Amino acid sequence: MMIDKDTQGAATATVTVGDVVFGGQRLVLIAGPCTVEDRTQMIEIACAVKEAGAVMLRGGAFKPRSSPYAFQGLCEEGLEILAEARERTGLPVVTEVLESSQLPTVAAVADMLQIGSRNMHNSVLLRDAGASGKPVLLKRGMSATIQEYLYAAEYVLSAGGRHVVLCERGVRTFETATRFTLDLSAVPLLKEQTWLPVIADPSHGTGKASLVPPMARAAVACGADGVIMEVHPCPDCALCDGDQSITPELYYNLVKELRAVAQVVGRDI
Amino acid sequence: MMIDKDTQGAATATVTVGDVVFGGQRLVLIAGPCTVEDRTQMIEIACAVKEAGAVMLRGGAFKPRSSPYAFQGLCEEGLEILAEARERTGLPVVTEVLESSQLPTVAAVADMLQIGSRNMHNSVLLRDAGASGKPVLLKRGMSATIQEYLYAAEYVLSAGGRHVVLCERGVRTFETATRFTLDLSAVPLLKEQTWLPVIADPSHGTGKASLVPPMARAAVACGADGVIMEVHPCPDCALCDGDQSITPELYYNLVKELRAVAQVVGRDI
Amino acid sequence: MMIDKDTQGAATATVTVGDVVFGGQRLVLIAGPCTVEDRTQMIEIACAVKEAGAVMLRGGAFKPRSSPYAFQGLCEEGLEILAEARERTGLPVVTEVLESSQLPTVAAVADMLQIGSRNMHNSVLLRDAGASGKPVLLKRGMSATIQEYLYAAEYVLSAGGRHVVLCERGVRTFETATRFTLDLSAVPLLKEQTWLPVIADPSHGTGKASLVPPMARAAVACGADGVIMEVHPCPDCALCDGDQSITPELYYNLVKELRAVAQVVGRDI
Amino acid sequence: MMIDKDTQGAATATVTVGDVVFGGQRLVLIAGPCTVEDRTQMIEIACAVKEAGAVMLRGGAFKPRSSPYAFQGLCEEGLEILAEARERTGLPVVTEVLESSQLPTVAAVADMLQIGSRNMHNSVLLRDAGASGKPVLLKRGMSATIQEYLYAAEYVLSAGGRHVVLCERGVRTFETATRFTLDLSAVPLLKEQTWLPVIADPSHGTGKASLVPPMARAAVACGADGVIMEVHPCPDCALCDGDQSITPELYYNLVKELRAVAQVVGRDI
Secondary structure, X not given: OOOEOXXXXXOOOOEEEOOEEEOOOEOEEEEEOOEOOOHHHHHHHHHHHHHHOXXXXXXXXXXXXXXXXXXXXXXXXXXXXXXXXXXXXXXXXXXXXXXXXXXXXXXXXXOEEEEOHHHOOOHHHHHHHHHHOXXXXXXXXXXXXXXXHHHHHHHHHHOOOOOEEEEXXXXXXXXXXXXXXXXXXXXXXXXXXXXXXXXXXXXXXXXXXXXXXXXXXXXXXXXXXXXXXXXXXXXXXXXXOHHHOEOHHHHHHXXXXXXHHHHHOOOEO | OOOEOOOOOOOOOOEEEOOEEEOOOEOEEEEEOOEXXXXXXXXXXXXXXXXXXXXXXXXXXXXXXXXXXXXXXXXXXXXXXXHHHHHHHOOOEEEXXXXXXXXXXXXXXXXXXXXXHHHOOOHHHHXXXXXXXXXXXXXXXXXXXXXXXXXHHHHHHHOOOOOEEEEEOOEOOOXXXXXXXXXXXXXXXXXXXXXXXXXXXXXXXXXXXXXXXXXXXXXXXXXXXXXXXXXXXXXXXXXXXXXXXXXXXXXXXHHHHHHHXXXXXXXXX | OOOEOOOOOOOOOOEEEOOEEEOOOEOEEEEEOOEOOOHHHHHHHHHHHHHHOOOEEEOEOOOOOOXXXXXXXXXXXXXXXXXXXXXXXXXXXXXXXXXXXXXXXXXHHXXXXXXXXXXXXXXXXXXXXXXXXXXXXXXXXXXOOHHHHHHHHHHHHHOOXXXXXXXXXXXXXXXXXXXXXOOOOHHHHHHHHEOOOEEEOHHHHHOOHHHHHHHHHHHHHOOOOEEEEEEOOOHHHOOOOHHHOEOHHHHHHHXXXXXXXXXXXOOEO | OOOEOOOOOOOOOOEEEOOEEEOOOEOEEEEEOOEOOOHHHHHHHHHHHHHHOOOEEEOEOOOXXXXXXXXXXXXXXXXXXXXXXXXXXXXXXXXXXXXXHHHHHHHHHOOEEEEOHHHOOXXXXXXXXXXXXXXXXXXXXXXXXXXXXXXXXXXXXXXXXXOEEEEEOOEOOOOOOOOOEOOOOHHHHHHHHEOOOEEEOHHHHHOOHHHHHHHHHHHHHOOOOEEEEEEOOOHHHOOOOHHHOEOHHHHHHHHHHHHHHHHHOOOEO
């Protein structure tokens, strides 16, 4: 397979999105709100996380929600706001695409396409995202084995995609004290088996803001090429996933810790 | 929610597909190959399962496979063959749709749309299938909670769909002796909570042909409104899922057993 | 291994406890309260379940509870009450032993020793129970694979035990709508791989009284050699596991249904 | 409950075993072979891990094995060898006790009693270990929720035990690429909820030697009070769990990395 490390040489390949390089010496910190709520909120967060050290913005415009009656995102308006946040900060943007028909719309704005956990088995979307030529942030399915996850990446690559970044974001287990069970062992395991960069998402992986800092440090310590986190100035009033969002202040301090851990494992932030 | 039993009266509603009624006195037996392989095979199986007592045909034209290099189905040609099998036998056809863009093509042939386990969280597809007006066979996601599964059905209904049938098909657990763990408790539990008909799929749920007959009997015994099974004249040479396919002869005998179990629980076949 | 079917001939061996034969033509129905609460309660339930058709009594004297502050059982007094219930009804008694040091005490009263889910990996207890010569009802560990479960039975047999009955009682999964996920596929699978009799416990397997009747029927339909269920005259006031207990009246009617299902699969009750 | 943090003040309590303090400024590194194989091996490993920086020895004398035909440990002879390793190195010893009847024998040698994953629900053993007054290293059950795990610790404490250290060692999930899924989120979560020290076991948690160093670093980064690891001079010829053992050389280098990570989170080694 194209993803196999041994057919590609020993090193992790790099994936470049604007000025950002995944898989290089410098770790990639991605931050932003779970969902784009309004222009003011997004710009405020974007500026704050940039100042803290983030190099890429995240924010959901099209949201995959369990209930059809939950907030489904600002859609096209959300994309416009993301574009404006990018202009203000200069940071590239990653946002989720839910379906192939949305690809032209999302790809027109996003610097990197996110394929979420609920779509990791969506082979049509994987192929079409690969064919689009855009870099893809492919999250692990919530009950996907490592093997299935690698096959999903192979769908993107076999359709012509050249730039895939993997992301461990928690798997579904019997434990209910956390939202998911963050399977950090997957990070070094994936890096053994494939040359793709691998990052971690402690926000979704734990579902609890208080666990995000320790698990972000752990992700860096075990070799992740980056960390994606949800940051919101007022987690209690967030429209989505407030329980797992940390404040910009907390994020600012956390980045300093992550920088120190990164240096221990021979990386920079 | 629209799916809630208490807002809709006590009884299971019926879902009608051609002459077939889900949720009525008579159980619905659906059978066919995992994937449509060629005209001769499909017609042979269709005639055999009809003779055995099946009232609806199944067969994959667009297949969701873990690997991009595995056989992906005959696609449009598979749909044509399914249409021919329907003409020969008079039995309606259910087949999977993988993505919204395939909906017009698949809906032009299928009497009922199947949304598979890997797409149960695909909210765009759920909505578009609902809006199509076609009856939907909605399989449970392999790690979906009962709550999430009911929300998925609600997506279809809230988009205008009126005819949804649920299908327990096994969930992902630590056990590897079976392909999935068939969660038959979900059948009576779903029937307590919703007025939608509920069937079971012991073929995918177990992944082992020898377990299909006992688990099909168990499904009927615990109140399923039907059973969907994979039947193949030569399981060892099937292009897909041969391990879990039973022969037409075995199916013929199994239907007799299911009829006897059905009578015990006050139903017919 | 001693448990392997192929080294022992094709048929399920029988395990005899008093007049009761596991693995024969007649299915074994075991019933009683989760825990022995007092003399009156136990005698009342014992008479009721005997009248309904049960052939063995269950009831916990030593209870394995998650919390040290929950009711831990009547201990020796509970055993005395069980002995009295046996005298009144003539039905043999199965009750749980939690530790090797309890073996003489429990074995002095019990006709069959139960080793519970939480002790399935307790190799010392398994061996000592085997060496005692008493028949053993060995429940599946809540996260034990089929392979590990068979090894546990092998511990009993390799220590000299000759009479082991297996019991599927639900495994731990991500699903929280039921207490455990009753893995009924394990019943025919175990019967394929070993000559030991296999029964099912839909009370613990589901944790919900309303699901006990359908899943008991399903257990018989898929080939179980018996069913163990919790029966309590007042589930709402039970000291333990009231949510999953059914009333004697309900049990009485359920046995009639199970008898009908048994006949379909060529068995009696 | 006695384990609750809020009833006990904010800080993690310390548990002292000889000169070793769990829960203090200095992290506790425990190392040794999975099982004590012979005198020479044990002494060699003990000296090597001491030189590397370990402050406590581990080694199984009584082994809980899935199969009754697998090596069950050297038993009393293993304890004698552990005592000799302690004399040579001055390091205290932790070793597993499988059953209450073994407590006097094991407690006569061990400085700390290990209660393993398979016995976490064994309430009799928990109580008896608590009553013994010895410090207890209580490993998490392989499918125990955080709540059940804390209840198990409460069993030890409520029986008079005052010194319990928790240990996350991997939980059972659908993933088979690793032996278990190391749930490192449990470390900070447990430290939020209880005042007990918490360590991690990346050897059992991953089952793969190559994953032990990254996951040990991650454990320290997320706040573990120590790390227990399996070290063997010849993993390929180990009698037990060789796949997850690292060599003394590798351990020596790993400790240096762990020291650096510890300093980032304000701790020492």
